Amino acid sequence: MSNQSIKIFKGNIVFTKTKNEFTILENGYIVIKDDKIEEVSSSIPEKYKDINVIDHGNKLIIPGFVDTHLHAPQFPNRGLGLDKELLPWLETYTFPEEAKYSDLNYAKKVYKRLISELWKNGVTRSCIFNTIHKESTKLLLDMFIKSGLGAFVGKVNMDRNSSSDLTENTQQSLKDTEEILREYIDKSDIVKPIVTPRFVPSCTPELMKGLGELAKKYNAHVQSHLSENPSEVAWVKELHPEFDTYGSVYDHFGLFGQQPTVMAHCVHSDDNEISLMKKNGVFVSHCPHSNYNLSSGIAPVRKFLNQGVKVSLGSDISGGHTASSLHCMVAAVQASKMRWIDSEGELDSLTTSEAFYLATKGGGEFFGKVGSFEKEYDFDALIIDDRNLGELDITIKERIQRFIYIGDDRNILERYVTGKKIEEPKFD
């Protein structure tokens, strides 16, 4: 074994192997070999005694955050127009903004700011919707590769029920998607294209069928929206009365777990849809801020967890206003408490460790062995200095809870992705 490929970090190590509790190693060690976790232990293993330890003292070392749902072109709209529900908000704010991304100069300006914001907030992996535009999607893929952050980036597909400047020709949409998949699927280990039908109402059956085939052909991941809003669910039922649930439409076209798939929202998923998600291993991207802001409701996260459905967290910029995974964790816990009340105590609220799990390992699983400090996991990590949040003579578990609730990007000192320290992204 060459010791050259080994790094050892020391500090207060916190992660969630399971959602039920924090695993905490006070003054513990993480041994990283070839950019992956080799082991985590309370004392330094004898065989590594000659290796220089990078000592982070009393700081916290936690997994990087994973954001499984956000829209790059909506970044400039954060905090705007949130007096509307989903469908009118799309028409008024979202679609006009998305039409601008045929202009690569404009796109680049926005993407720079988006990637910096993700970096700042310690979001080391993310699942991104771009627009319909092929060239700007490639630009965003290239910019993520340059940044060192991990991401799945999808050219959006939509060929019906959209404004004229965003409605694609079906064959052209598939052709552009395939071109991106071919060029980028193997270009980077951590930045990849993802098949991205916008949502059922904006995709013809022919387009969904073609996208399902492309996902399979290129072994690509899939992302879309599901059961966000009652009007949207009713619209899908009207468009496809032949299917039992909204999710069944995607399923029919090979876009519901046939390849690894994440579905954003799932606020109004019924028991049949939840069963299908469980059966197919479909991930939920729970986006509580967006579901609040667009008056969509509160997703039954406890029900998903009880039934073994995989759940992750999404910011849903700009339905959600904040890229902060901390804010999303807090909102997830808070929303679950309102759901606990609504269910008259049937659906337990989320604990802090569960929210942390959703924001790390829960979403990380969509990327592979990501989001935890277990053997063979990619070393994606954040170094947290929480001295400004109060006294440090409380337990490490209390310190991580306090950081989640009252910390912000200023507490994140360093970010690592697959073992490499990521500096603030700079683009020309």
Add this chain to the structure above:
Amino acid sequence: MSNQSIKIFKGNIVFTKTKNEFTILENGYIVIKDDKIEEVSSSIPEKYKDINVIDHGNKLIIPGFVDTHLHAPQFPNRGLGLDKELLPWLETYTFPEEAKYSDLNYAKKVYKRLISELWKNGVTRSCIFNTIHKESTKLLLDMFIKSGLGAFVGKVNMDRNSSSDLTENTQQSLKDTEEILREYIDKSDIVKPIVTPRFVPSCTPELMKGLGELAKKYNAHVQSHLSENPSEVAWVKELHPEFDTYGSVYDHFGLFGQQPTVMAHCVHSDDNEISLMKKNGVFVSHCPHSNYNLSSGIAPVRKFLNQGVKVSLGSDISGGHTASSLHCMVAAVQASKMRWIDSEGELDSLTTSEAFYLATKGGGEFFGKVGSFEKEYDFDALIIDDRNLGELDITIKERIQRFIYIGDDRNILERYVTGKKIEEPKFD
């Protein structure tokens, strides 16, 4: 008229004279005379043409934020223990911390950090619960006076159903309260003692009666908690079956609007209680983050507003985790959207201007002519630099919305209280 006492500020002026809309003066002028607003106008009035204008360029000028409910001694507990409901949370986290404030050195260390946090977040006026301790309450009053920020600070009264180290002797409790009122009621124009029965379950009728009399004698304001949690409401009903509502108990003892009164939470106030609040002019301090965190529920803010009850915003540190009025505004809007769903569309959600109103003029009214830029109002203001939030070529209304949703303390450049610029508080 001496021009020496006149100051003129220029910038993009935003405030809410009424809750229904933002009043916006793009590149407008605020004329301040003797620390109060003289006028606000789009061009500089002729008679002031010789006065030097303090030009804030393209920045926003908004009223300072008003936080009508928070607990100073709970500041170190922010973000801790939020997996519990109100009553167990009080027992486990709150009361043990509050017992420490007989130690003035400990108290001072916490108060320094609290006042700095309020300053940082642009909270220019606040209503504060301290502990039962007389000396630490005086210390906190003195520290606020030194800081230049406005505050009502209350020595908490509790003489039943509390842990032994926090249960007061009734007469001593009244005596200590009177001593503080006598010494401080006229000491400062903007920092004053406030009568603060903790809540009905912890105050005997004798204590409440005495506090009502003291409030009247010293013409002092009153604050307490009301109808936060179903168990608490049931407990009050059990203690006082002779009263129609929880609020009626306070009312009976002269603590419900006989002097200006603010009641925190009011999540479970029924129609009778709401009518009494309206009749007596009692202010609600709506604390959405706390109500989420402690699983209390969502207050019927729209119902309060429809019925003409005065509503303000509270952080409720540390039931609420954040001192940011921006976060509280967003939570208020989001909570109202969930209440809109629960009421099947009967209770409209809050607009952004309504949330802003609650955080400025709504709470400011409790302090006098505070929280708006109207003639004779105290000039309490924040200068906002929002350049880092995105492009500035959107409307001023959109810029204020964006600041509310995605801004933070870093966007607050300057803070003014009654016309004076307030620097970051420094204590020995």
